[in-house]
Amino acid sequence: MNVCLLSLEWPSYGGGIGTYMFNLAKGLQECGHNTTVITHNKQPERISGVNIVETPIENENRTLKNKIMRWRWEPHHSWSQKAWDNFKEMQRSFDILETAEYGAWARHFIGNVKMPIIVRCHTPAVGVRQIPVNGNEHRIPFWLKLENKREQMQTQNADAISTPSYVLSNLMSLSWSIPVNRIKVLPNPVDTNLFRPIDFKEKQKEILYVGRLQYNKGVFDFIDAIKPLLNVHQDWTIRLIGKDLKIPDFIKSSHKMASEEILSRIPVGNRNQIKIIGWVSVDELIKYQQQAMIAVVPSRGFESFSYTLTEQMACGTAVVATHCGGPTEIISDGYDGLLVPAGDIEAMRNALQKLMIDTELCREMSRRARKTVESKYSISKVVPAITEWYGKIIGYYKND
Incomplete structure (x- = not known):
């Protein structure tokens, strides 16, 4: 052909x-x-x-x-x-x-x-x-x-x-x-040969967000959800990878950029747990996706599919995503990932907490996530x- x-x-x-x-x-x-x-x-x-x-x-x-x-x-x-x-x-x-x-x-x-x-x-x-x-x-x-x-x-x-x-x-x-x-x-x-897992023992206590630092992507919901958990889990790191954007007018803030607003919402004593970096190469991105124990797709806006989600699953990462379109069709809630209503900060916090305190659950969901992508999306x-x-x-x- x-x-x-x-x-x-x-x-x-x-x-x-x-x-x-x-x-x-x-x-x-x-x-x-x-x-x-x-x-x-x-x-x-x-x-x-x-x-x-x-x-x-x-x-x-x-x-x-x-x-x-x-x-x-x-x-x-x-x-x-x-x-x-x-x-x-x-x-x-x-x-x-x-x-x-x-x-x-x-x-x-x-x-x-x-x-x-x-x-x-x-x-x-x-x-x-x-x-x-x-x-x-x-x-x-x-x-x-x-x-x-x-x-x-x-x-x-x-x-x-x-x-x-x-x-x-x-x-x-x-x-x-x-x-x-x-x-x-x-x-x-999805290229499952490129996006592939490492041994779970090599993973780090890290929650990964990949996407524009934007209201529609739910990044502020994620930060508000994780904020109360940082004191309880001081050995965890939150890593955000994506383009920094201006804050929309309806968010009343003294800050101009999303990264500044994100850090302002985190208590000073926990800011060392937040790592914000811009866009990275594909090789670097895969490294971060492989090493994170948990990844989050907190979108409020419409997602037609979500390569971010399936690539993280292919890397054997436990995922939490919102019912924002495509993720609802990809994840079997409670089996190979967790789904929460878009904009529901408490539900997102509970889902993240569930994975953070239960390493075995995190390991099992990571394994199932990889299997799902291999069998359906490779x-x-x-x-x-x-x-x-x-x-x-x-x-x-x-x-x-």
Whole structure:
């Protein structure tokens, strides 16, 4: 099978959809399929046997022109045109093309190529919003409304649509008027050879948070939950890895950045237990995920899947997550992790305390978490299911 993947995001540039495309390409190559990836030109990570076609990204410097043209959702708008131009020059034929809804990168491809196009819904613009506070509705910026419309049109006109979770499938169906039976649910593949556990005896008494230091991600809920436990468990460390962001206006604080607000909520005598670091390399991230006994995904906002969660589980780490979308479908509560209501600080505190005081429970949940990811979300399990679906889509397209 000759497969083309179209994605502006690709390691080490971008986020979750880039990870999905990278793992998909790796799995396709391992299954013996010819794979070409059209992506950015910022030193994209290579996969042996996979053809990478680099397409330049528009200058992202915050110039006045770029600010004025933000309604175009740069660099996505200009990159999608350049990707189409590159594709036309390739002089190659493909059986199928997969892209993401995010950025509407295939807007110029749909209706202009002789092959089926799949749109993978991962983080639609309709899901990128702040949580309403005190009953005040969050207003979506006009430029984001335009991008949402572009993404909707691309997805509706695709030959096939997939999502990593049923909760996202339902959201897409309701938000974009797409019949739910048009949407195939296939989980995100996880590289279980890269994200793998160490011996439990080598783990440290550490709780790990990975993600932006942001209200939507529930980082302040996590800090408020863990704060009373620090005096009781002074031999435990709390490590936060992620980009530091400004505090939203509705949080009344004298501080500007989230990291400052986090530390201000911790008693002075316990601040040495808090370690805040920025983004780290993948190798460093895996090291931290392996050594932590517990990891927390405390999101208040919508999570369509959560690579953060499944990668931590793959590293054999006991997890506590909120009912925020995808995690509810991944974790079997009480078996391979613990689930709590989003925003319920007391429930989160109790779940963390339960694991902190019971090493054997933590060990058993860590083992089960790894087993869950291996059996349901590994590249070797997910990608063959995707290629089987590809075959059906190609057959439908040829017979149409």
